[in-house]
Amino acid sequence: MSRRIESVVDAVGNTPLLRLRNVAPPGVEVYAKLEFANPGGSVKDRPALRMMRDALADGRLTKDKILIDSTSGNTGVAYSIFGAALGVRVHLVMPSNVSKARKDIAEAFGTEIIYSDPLEGSDGAIRLVREIVEREKERYFYPDQYANASNPLAHYHGTGREILEAVGDRITHFVAGLGTTGTMMGTTRRLKEHTRPIRCIAVEPDDALHGLEGLKHLPSSIVPPIFDAKVPDETRPCSTEAGWDMSDRLAREEGLHVGHSSGANVHVAVQVAEELAAQGKTGCVVAIVADRGDRYFAPLKWEKRYIW
Numbered sequence: 107m108s109r110r111i112e113s114v115v116d117a118v119g120n121t122p123l124l125r126l127r128n129v130a131p132p133g134v135e136v137y138a139k140l141e142f143a144n145p146g147g148s149v150k151d152r153p154a155l156r157m158m159r160d161a162l163a164d165g166r167l168t169k170d171k172i173l174i175d176s177t178s179g180n181t182g183v184a185y186s187i188f189g190a191a192l193g194v195r196v197h198l199v200m201p202s203n204v205s206k207a208r209k210d211i212a213e214a215f216g217t218e219i220i221y222s223d224p225l226e227g228s229d230g231a232i233r234l235v236r237e238i239v240e241r242e243k244e245r246y247f248y249p250d251q252y253a254n255a256s257n258p259l260a261h262y263h264g265t266g267r268e269i270l271e272a273v274g275d276r277i278t279h280f281v282a283g284l285g286t287t288g289t290m291m292g293t294t295r296r297l298k299e300h301t302r303p304i305r306c307i308a309v310e311p312d313d314a315l316h317g318l319e320g321l322k323h324l325p326s327s328i329v330p331p332i333f334d335a336k337v338p339d340e341t342r343p344c345s346t347e348a349g350w351d352m353s354d355r356l357a358r359e360e361g362l363h364v365g366h367s368s369g370a371n372v373h374v375a376v377q378v379a380e381e382l383a384a385q386g387k388t389g390c391v392v393a394i395v396a397d398r399g400d401r402y403f404a405p406l407k408w409e410k411r412y413i414w
């Protein structure tokens with residue numbers, strides 16, 4: 107349905123659910139929630155916008171402060187877009203080995219990038235942003251997506267509500283990966299309010315050294331304060347290989363070119379669907395597709411079998 111909007115921020119949310127017919131077994135419905143349809147191209151548009159709006163509303167963020175945060179990329183793109191649209195300056199701290207495309211996108215909106223040690227990964231970026239903010243508290247607004255309640259709330263009021271609107275009469279399972287854990291926490295809390303039980307499954311890389319960008323191996327990471335282990339019904343591991351292979355299959359068999367965390371989510375969703383089919387059961391599994399695959403083009407592709 108065509109609609110007229112006043113600002114790019116109004117284009118966030120209401121993403122479609124796509125039925126995956128070719129990678130899923132017959133008899134069980136598997137849907138991908140296409141978060142790349144947000145204006146910044148990822149699921150992170152939702153929490154970024156909500157954190158900014160909530161902070162502008164209560165005065166933690168003003169037009170003369172600089173928004174600063176650590177990000178592996180997608181949240182940074184989102185801050186950059188909404189910073190430009192809302193008139194807020196943005197500085198981002200990210201490991202220097204994130205893809206050039208991501209740096210270029212953020213800089214296109216006027217964002218300043220500060221690089222952290224690539225060997226320290228996203229935890230190193232978190233430590234550096236905290237040092238910078240500690241030195242000049244008055245100058246910055248630090249949303250801290252790992253500890254900010256607006257992050258899961260964006261998914262509670264958005265992602266979860268939209269899934270129920272689209273398939274609330276049939277959904278049996280929900281699958282999302284763990285990064286900041288905002289998607290899993292907020293969406294699951296909303297789905298748990300539904301009249302019928304919905305089994306919510308978190309996806310985690312199976313190893314500390316993994317190639318599923320956007321996801322965290324919690325046992326070897328700083329656990330995000332917004333994470334509550336009691337929220338998901340279950341956590342399933344996913345290997346880098348399985349996530350990458352499902353990304354390839356989604357492109358070739360469904361015409362859906364997605365990032366590797368999305369491949370991991372759909373891999374687990376199909377695993378669940380196959381288990382249901384093997385027991386002769388029906389079901390409806392919804393998985394989050396967090397972003398598009400073109401963010402991960404060269405030089406990462408060739409490393410698939412060798413580095414991770």
Ligand SMILES: Cc1ncc(COP(=O)(O)O)c(C=O)c1O
Pocket residue numbers: 148149150178180181283284285286287288289290319320321365367368396397
């Ligand atoms: C590509 C991608 N997938 C998944 C996630 C995880 O989402 P969340 O931070 O809500 O746990 C992120 C978060 O940065 C991401 O960028």
